[in-house]
Amino acid sequence: MLGLATGPICLASCGPVVLPWMLVQPQRVRSHVRQLSIFLGARLAGYLAFAAVIWLAGIALARSGTARSWIMGGVQVLLAVGLLIYAAAWPHARCGFVRRRKNDLVQIDAASTATPKPRPTGAIALGFLTGINLCPPFLVAGVRAAQLPTLAAALMFFAVFFVGTAVWFMPFLSLGVVRRTPSFLTVARMAAVLLACWYGFTGGSLLIEKAIYG
Amino acid sequence: MASRVLTRPPALRSPAFRSIGRSVLLTLPMALWALLMFTPSFRQPGRNLHIGALLVILFMTALFFLMMRTGKTYRWRRYFFVALGLLFPVGFIASLVAVRGTMSIPIERMVSGDTPFCYMVIPMLILPAAVTRTIIFPGSILPTASNPHSIAIMIGLWLALTLVVGKAWCSYVCFFGGIEEGFAALPKRMKIRKLDPRLRLVPWAILLFVVVLSAALFEPVYCMWLCPFKTVTEYPAVHSVTTAIQMGIFITLFAGLVVVLPYLTKKRTQCAFFCPFGAFQSLFNKINLFEIRFDREKCVDCTLCQTSCPTMALSAESIREGKTLLNCMKCGACVDSCKKSAAVWHLKGTKVALKPERARLLFLYGAWAMATMFGGSILANSISTIIGFLPLR
Known part of the structure; x- marks a missing residue:
């Protein structure tokens, strides 16, 4: 229900x-289902x-503003790096984010069908990072999980919480039918x-602020 | 008779496209409209406001007459548009200083909904309003005594006008575009000639960025971080590093996109390569009745229209197809510059170049009425403010 x-x-x-x-994925619903599934799995x-971590460390970690800021700052900087790599790598298929082909300098001006097939690396990295991005509902769930008696219960609580939130991501699948033009x-x-x-x-300003003021 | 006048060869179009009598007759409805619009101003006390209203009536009527007389649109529209761009900040800043004593808005005034609504925020309102029924703008939905420019009134006005003229909003109403159009008009020649055509896509990326991020942060991201015109209107009071950074961004964007780049490129760079609201407004060109088309039989591919377009809304391909791109603001620069009369105003559903002047007239009546109503009142207010500052008895 919380999710x-x-x-x-x-x-x-x-x-x-x-x-x-999702918008730079090839125009195929099947591809979107696959990529979103990997993304949600990583999430x-x-x-x-x-x-x-929260169960092992106890409720103090969930309530600690300093720890929260460090985690949030770090995650946001990593998300920035991930998005930059993704944006830069897409048309040239150089990094591990997209599958290499024989003639792999696929230009962005080429027809939409020529867009390279994405590797799961990008979905996994971005999914995992958004999974640990400390948004407000996530922190509420974290406090509740830290109060549970066993680790299994905490994991189960978060898994069910995830299912509740994942439902809201389904509309993104509709982007698979939007026509891709250069x-x-x-x-x-x-x-x-x-x-x-x-x-x-x-993220950077959060980290700098914490580094200076503690 | 009418069709003969409408299809005159280009050599006769300038400087006297129509006779004086005919031009006066065609201008009469707009003169009456201007009088009607400013009648309430004459009922209010205050000599300065009366002078301002009278000057604006004369100004708008004279420009429309010249449009009718010469057959040129862009040339005369520009005088109005630059005046609007330059005078809007004068009236706006004066009223802010009179009410608050400063151009900066303290956070408590913002929270209490004392911020005048700006149409730039409209695309950012849609997602949060649809998902959470929250208006992410610190203004009042209905008009109040201290803030008559409420959200409901401004959105209603924008929608009504946009349905009539489409993206021409950006060249007949938007009080921000005039400043850069003024700077673009200053040099005789372009200093920078080659511009990457992909720059046209940047406003769409910024639109996507601000819409998504506004929904995530529940705040109008463009107004908080990216609006160049905060520099000459209203900005958050600087009291922290964050607000200082915000101010730095506003000033940099204003100097770069509104002053320096228009001067170097003779383009409206903020409108063409940055403004997310302009990108959003482009979508309404799809459903709008008026457009610019190219008569392929007359076109000699001289690219004069492409060079003159202030927003890069023409490409070689689009001209070959006889159309403009989606971001055309219907300013009329291409039509004015075309020596072969190949660029024409067009009413959708009719044959291209059949009666282009009739399409132009129909469009101009709507657009100029809108400009007089919306921009004219801003001009009158600003002129009366300036007269108030003059040492006159």
Whole structure:
């Protein structure tokens, strides 16, 4: 119920990462289902890892502002790096984020069918990072998980919480039917760069603030 | 008779496209409209406001007459648009200083909803309003005594006008675009000639960025971080590193996109390569009745239209197809510059270049009425403010 109720906030929190990333995927619903499944799987892994840490460390960690800031800052900087790599790597298939082909300098101006098939690496990295991105509902769930008697209960709590929030991501599958044009892909990549700048700025300033003021 | 006048060869179009009598007759409805719009101003006390209203009536009527007389649109529209861009900040800043004593808005005034609504925020409102029924703007939905420019009134006005003229909003109403159009008009020649056509896509990326992030943060991200015009209107009071950074961004963007780049490129760089609201507004070009088309039989591919377009809304491909791109603001620069009369105003559903002047007239009546109503009142207010500062008895 917590996951379902706070889903729109989770969606708003992860949307800036998911949307540009989904928009540069090839125009096929099947591909979107596959990529979103990998993304959500990695996100679940992030949830469970956080649940385990929070249960082991106790409720103090969930309530500690300093720890929260360090984690949030670090995650946001990593998200920025991930989005930048994704935006830069997409048309040239150089990094591990997209599958290499024989003639792999696939230009963004080529027809949409020529877009390279994505590797799961990007989905896994971005999914895991959004999974441990400390949005408000996530922290509420963290406090509850830290109070549970066993680790298994904490993990189960977070897994069910994940299912509730994951329902809200299903509308992203509809992006699979939107026609991809070279302009469309360029816009998505530019937006990814802008969002990376934003995450880099907010994460970086959070880290700097904590480094200076503690 | 009418069709003969409408299809005159280009050599006769300038400087006297129509006779004086005919031009006066065609201007009469707009003169009456201007009088109607400013009648309430004459009922209010205050000599300065009366002078301002009278000057604006004369100004708007004279420009429309010249449009009718010469057959040129862009040339005369520009005088109005630059005046609007330059005078809007004068009136706005004066009223802010009169009410608050400063251009900066303290956070408590913002929280209490004392911020005048700006149409730039409209695309950012949609997602949060749809998902959570929250308006992410610190203004009042209905008009109040201290803030008559409420959210409901501004959105209603914008929607009504946009449905009539589409993206022409950006060249007949938007009080921000005039400043850069003024700077773009200053040099005789472009200093920078080659611009990457992909720059046209940047406003769409910024639109996507601000819409998604506004939904995530529940705040109008463009207004908080990216609006260049905060520099000459209203900005958050600087009291921390964050607000200082915000101010730095506003000033840099204003200097770069509104002053320096328009001067170097003779383009409206903020509108063409940055403004997310302009990108959003482009979508309404799809459903709008008026557009610019190219008569392929007359076109000699001289690219004069492409060079003159202030927003890069023309490409070689689009001209070959006889169309403009989606981001066309219907300013009329291409039509004015075309020596072969190949660029024409067009009413959708009719044959291209059949009666282009009739399409132009229909469009101009709507657009100029809108400009007089919206921009004219801003001009009158600003002029009366300036007269108030003059040492006159």
